[in-house]
Amino acid sequence: MKGTYSLLGATVAGFVGVLTLHSPSGQSVPVSKVTSPTPSTTTNSSLPQTPSGSTTTTTVAVPTANVNGSAVGPLENYSFGKMAVKVTIANNRIVGLSIASLQTLESYSQQLEQYAVPILKSEVLAAQGTKVYAVSGATYTSEAYAYSIQGALDALHFK
Amino acid sequence: MGTVVSFTVDTDNLSDKLVSRALDEACAELHRLDDRFSRWKTDSELSRLRDGEVNSTSTLMDEVFELCAHACNISQGYFDPWAMPGGFDPTGLVKGWAAERALSILAQRGITAALINAGGDVCVLPGMTYQVGIRHPQEPDALCAIVATTSAIATSGIYERGDHLINPFGDDVAAVSATVVGGRLALADALATALAVGGKDVLYLLEGLVGLEGFFINAKGSLFKTSGMVFAEVAP
Numbered sequence: 284m285k286g287t288y289s290l291l292g293a294t295v296a297g298f299v300g301v302l303t304l305h306s307p308s309g310q311s312v313p314v315s316k317v318t319s320p321t322p323s324t325t326t327n328s329s330l331p332q333t334p335s336g337s338t339t340t341t342t343v344a345v346p347t348a349n350v351n352g353s354a355v356g357p358l359e360n361y362s363f364g365k366m367a368v369k370v371t372i373a374n375n376r377i378v379g380l381s382i383a384s385l386q387t388l389e390s391y392s393q394q395l396e397q398y399a400v401p402i403l404k405s406e407v408l409a410a411q412g413t414k415v416y417a418v419s420g421a422t423y424t425s426e427a428y429a430y431s432i433q434g435a436l437d438a439l440h441f442k
Numbered sequence: 443m444g445t446v447v448s449f450t451v452d453t454d455n456l457s458d459k460l461v462s463r464a465l466d467e468a469c470a471e472l473h474r475l476d477d478r479f480s481r482w483k484t485d486s487e488l489s490r491l492r493d494g495e496v497n498s499t500s501t502l503m504d505e506v507f508e509l510c511a512h513a514c515n516i517s518q519g520y521f522d523p524w525a526m527p528g529g530f531d532p533t534g535l536v537k538g539w540a541a542e543r544a545l546s547i548l549a550q551r552g553i554t555a556a557l558i559n560a561g562g563d564v565c566v567l568p569g570m571t572y573q574v575g576i577r578h579p580q581e582p583d584a585l586c587a588i589v590a591t592t593s594a595i596a597t598s599g600i601y602e603r604g605d606h607l608i609n610p611f612g613d614d615v616a617a618v619s620a621t622v623v624g625g626r627l628a629l630a631d632a633l634a635t636a637l638a639v640g641g642k643d644v645l646y647l648l649e650g651l652v653g654l655e656g657f658f659i660n661a662k663g664s665l666f667k668t669s670g671m672v673f674a675e676v677a678p
Contacts, residue, residue: 284469301463301539304670307670313483323583365678391642391646391649392642395642395645395666396666397664397666398664398665398666398667399663399664399665400578400579400580400659400663400665401586401587401653401662402578402581402582402584402585402586403578403585403586403587403588403676404584405509405577405583405584405585408575408585408588408624408676411676413573413588413610413674413676414573415573415574415585416450416572416573416574417448417450417557417559417564417572417574417575418512418556418559418575418576418577418598419559419563419564419574419576419577419589420561420562420576420577420597420599420619437448
């Protein structure tokens, strides 16, 4: 359970840590100090756990008048693409957190690495002692099977 | 389903009788499923369904419907048995599903370590790791990769039976060979078909599916893989 909490916390921190909001006055407000008005597991887990398990809102470190509106953070790299998070603020509180843009296939496709296809000859593998138990490939016809590597494997394994 | 199925069973501490009975039962199940789901047998339930002669489907057919719908959904339509010419054709999923059922019979009969290779779609009993070679799409007597497999691995391609893959969206087929690793074989099988058809689009979807990895090889001989796809090390 503890592990789950810390993981969730890390995720939230990862989401909001990268964002900086600009209030209408142009003042920069660190998002990570704004808390959610509604208790939710994700938000709470990023907060220090109180003994009573109380989930009410905590202090809001916004120095000036109410901040309202929403802003989209910069595109950030994640494991396979880029993502921007949209944060909506009403009365100094985060009321919405959503993925504003997920550059999917195009950037993914561009950053995909191409590899040359290795050619692993069965006699070389055998000489190295690499034991292969089965061969995965497009559907065999029974004629092709007779000449396939799987056919050879079966002949070796079964008397 | 018109293919060859190989069994690899660790028979240590098991009687010959137990092993041969388990294999007989598993084979019988495969024949039973072939009788029902063969597209080439005119009296199979699938053929009659495609001919519009079936009013109420069997429980097994319903199970296949559900799996197909799920596979269609998670592949965003790249695996779509309903979009095939001539009507509903679950062949790209049924082979893996049938192998899974046969493997489960082996487990029920007391076998703890086994692998089934149904025409290139491989499933292994939990707890075991088997090295599975992937056929090289252009070099018939060579492999292009070796993958340590703990659950399922399926490869789909257009090199063996000719051009038998169809893109539901009408475009060209992206890959000459596509492999999906992990999870259950019925879905890996369907997703391998989807990956062969959709290439990068489906590779991208695989990134978001927990426990599944994959790679494909295009006609130019380039290999593309998911970020978590791991190949067994082979000395050059």
